[in-house]
Amino acid sequence: MSFVEVSNLCIVYDGMTAVNDLSFQLERGKIYGFIGPNGAGKTSTIKALAGVLEPAQGKISLNGFNLETAREKALACVGYMPDFSPVYENLKVWEYLDIFAAAYGIKAEDRPSCVEKWLIKSDLGTKRDALIKGLSRGMQQRLVLAKTLEVYPLILLLDEPASGLDPLARKQMRDLLKEARANGATILISSHILSELSEFVDSIIILEKGRLVMAGTMDELRRQTGGTQKLIIRFAKEAEGLAALEGLLLEEGLGKDRVRQEGTRYVIYFQNAEEAASQFLKKILAANVGLLECSLASDDIEDIFLKVGAKEVA
């Protein structure tokens, strides 16, 4: 049985259906990226999973407990972080962590050590006694992430957790999430920063207009979208290299539409053919045009998302 199970979820707002007949399962100890354009229903789904939004229809099961019939047991293992970080502005940083540790059943005598540990982990040790309203947005975001993680939840629901964080804090967040996964947590993370997601997610769920469009590991998604290989090259002498490239394309019978210029780089796309891409690379190397950079890459999460999005629009 799956650790998190969502079946036929329907979320209705006033006259508008935000999520329509959505079903998916999440396995234990994996990180799932939850992506989709604005208004796709990601936040609504996460809120419904966290029990803060009532679905019009559908069943949500968390750790084997039905959210509707066994609410307290189902939510016992859930940590939730919304996109806009709600905080008590007039509380001190340590007090905020303390009350949420209490909310998840950590006893009064154990809480101080827990709070101190997470103050350090979230790099807020120096702000221990500061009022929350005096913190920057990024710090508040870190604080909310710390309160979510401090109770070691088995299911983590994170809605845009990286927004407002600086690069260092983002790296720290990724490390904390990987640590949580290693401890057996299932993480559902929604983000618009797709490049960051691909670094650490195990699977992706793509939503569009409230419906599930595609779900699976990166490899599965690549296969489903007709996986494209990208050959990225940068010539030492651009004019000379470009002439050689055009000649090779003509020789191989490939159209110019296969090539896209990204600054000084040239990206050549090969549909479902890793072998063809590497052969083409060998030929470029044999042409002896002088390459500053050359790499072979598969579709990344952004490419897949754009393909799926384009398909949906079409």
Add this chain to the structure above:
Amino acid sequence: MNCLDLKNNALFLSCWYERTRPVQLICIGILILGSIFLGFLSASLHQTQLSAVCLSLFNTIVIVQALVLLVQGTMLAGQMAARERTGETLDFHRNSPQPVGHKVIGLIFGSTCVEWGIFCILFVLELFFTVLPEVRILQVVTFNVSLIMTGVLFHSIAVMAALSSANKKRINPIFLLLLFLFFGVPILGAFLLATSCTFFSHVSGVTAFQAILPGLWHVPSAPHFNGHFYILDFPLIVMQAIVQIPLLLLVIKGITRLFCLPNSLAWSKADVMRFCGFILFVVTGFFVANYMHIDELFKASAYFTFYSDGSMKSFLNRFIWSEISLFTSLFVMAGGLISFFCVPTYFRCSKYLMLNKSFGIAGKVMADDGATGMLTVLVYVGMGGLFILPYVMVVHCSLLSGISYFLIISSHIMAFAGFLEFFRLSRWRNKRIFILTALLIWWVFLPWMMALMMNFRLNEHVSMATISPFMALPYAASLLLEQKQFEFIAVMAPCIVAGVMSFLAYETRRAMALHILGDKKLDV
């Protein structure tokens, strides 16, 4: 986990940390001590005997204690609960696995922890005054028990109101205080005095002062204020508990529901029915009891004696008129409330229709929050009809007048419920101006136009102007007391309006069902 284990209660702690900052405590302490000290100084200027000064000081403490708990406490409970909602930290607590009972206790007592602390200190202080011959320990204890019950009820109501408000804006507490001082206090005071209503006296906790006042300040007993209920007789404090505890339980149930069902109104249909049924039951109970003890009331009631010519007959007429007015107002207000809560919102109705389609079970449960509210309102109206019977029996009116009274009032309640259902389920639901305009046309402009057409002879004939509740309700009460003539068209007009509104509600509901379940299923 013990629900009184407050040091592990997250919501309690969140309020506790914020409210127990030294600066806040010092300021509140200075204000309270200052009030008591000034009370003492003014007493010592006017009194020469030490016992009189002490008694005056005791009175000041009693008033400060009541003000801090009932006014300041209620405001802060509302403010802290509103902060949870507007700051969206409420979602964290909804999401936390702590038992919902702990969350409710944490919010109610956490937001008012300082006021409860002050209450306890002042209670201990009051106990010292029991050395005075005028102050008995039983009086002080009764006063405090009464105050505790009223305080918990008021704070719970404030929390429920703040959590259930849809408005995301933060309410300015100073604005609320001014509103309460300038409008709330005079209106409430005038209402309590005018109706001399036992029910409101018990709900507002006047019982507490009743325990202290008669022995201490030599104020005569408030009219209607005793422990009589139907044919039973209770001590005052027990009577207060009988009135307040069921209301408190309903309010707490409402708060619990707001934690568990975020998109729902605080009360389910069943809860609203219980609330309205309870209010009608209690008010009728006091009416019956007072009518049975009319001689006792005649002697005690200064208000009615003042406004009547002093004879028992005019006193009785005045009493019955007042009670019928009160029952009518409550019946209509509770009808409005039941319509508001029982008429489904668009979300509830969609959920109900979808579940109905998927499982076919919801349709069988008319008490479901998404089912039509018209049937529930009809049940309420029927229930109200039963409670009217003692009033009809007392006034000895004709059957025709009794039925007309009931028809007019129930038609207006049904019409309002129908209008609300039409409004909430139709495409007009997001245009608030529409409901205001339609209500003004229905309740004011049309009857006004009719009055103009009738040459302003409204005191002679009411006629179709009864389509407005402002015209219909006084007419219905007058009809019951046989002060006005029966007019067929005046009775039928509200019934026709109720019919039209019910039809509109039915049609809107049908159109919505087709939209949700039909071909045009989802308008994403």
